[in-house]
Amino acid sequence: MTEDEPRRATFRAVADEVRKSIQRGTYAPGAKLPTEGELADQLGTNRGTAAQALRLLASEGLINKSRRGMFVHRIVNKIVRDSTSRYVRARREEGQARGAFEAEIRGLGMTPSSITTTQHTQPPAWVADLLGVDGNDVSTLARVRRMLADDVPVQLATSYLPLAIAEGTRLEEIDTGPGGSKSRLAELGHAQATITEEIDVRPPTGEEVEALDMREDQRVYEIAHIGRTEDGRAVEVTVHVLPTHLWRLSYSWPLGPTH
Structure with missing residues (x-):
């Protein structure tokens, strides 16, 4: 010893x-x-x-x-992000919620809010590859959100949508309406049938430390979320950044026959 x-x-x-x-x-x-x-x-x-x-x-x-x-800390118990049910349309639109996050936070008895901006932008190369858009041009709509629960910053999220789909639609508005962007995409004929999420854990950037009121020695989940239509086309890519000390990630799925 x-x-x-x-x-x-x-x-x-x-x-x-x-x-x-x-x-x-x-x-x-x-x-x-x-x-x-x-x-x-x-x-x-x-x-x-x-x-x-x-x-x-x-x-x-x-x-x-x-x-x-x-x-x-004002949030002592971790927020559970139930990725199995949060994207079901009925859950996203419950109580006229503006998407999965709002429904999720309300369900936990907290008050959700967000600061949102939208802009036409040149996407990161990996996002352009997934969406099948020109990575060297302004080819996506970016919805950038700083999300809060009971006025505590708990998440950053940037969604990229092909400009060919989103331009001139309600997706460009700050308030996309009940169900959020996924419901609006469905109404435009681009309903998402499958979702992929890739998760990394890393130190926060300086900007994230400030935006999420974190310490530099803490960690964040970075979730790359990809929504695809029935024919396999990616129509939405979202990068979520969540402090690991505030969130627990939950996933479940049915298993097929084992023999």
Whole structure:
């Protein structure tokens, strides 16, 4: 056993105690936590160990540090992104929701909102290849969204749609209506029959740290979402960026005969 191991175990034990207090509701979402010194006195440890424990909880996204002190994050329980059902039309349009995210967040008892911009743009090369558009020209409509739950930024999403399909349609509007872009694509004759999602976990960029109110030592899920029509044509590519400490990804599917 090295000299550092007992101290490391101690600060993790302190972190466990604070984490349990948050989970029990002793410290509610958004509540201010005791200072390092106060916490050390309460738990019978020293200030340095308490500081290490709080840094660990901050890296996990459970607490935030500001000039006014340490506060419990306003979202303590992870948001479940159920990719199996979120794109079913009835689910997307439930309660006149403007797409899967809005329905998802409402279903969890939180208030969804988003800041959306749209623009004609030259897509990244890999997006152009998937959509079958010219990657050297302004050939897509980009819908860029910063998405919030109870005013907490929880996701960034950029959707690319072929300009030949989207130009001059409601897809160019900030509010695409109930069901979001997938419902509007279906009305235009481009209903999506299959969806592919490729997931990576990576550090956030500087812009993402700022936009999602994160720390540089935290991680994000990057989900490349591709929607294809019955004939296999890709008509939508969306890049979702979600803090891993705020989200849990859920997938399920039926299995065919095993013999």
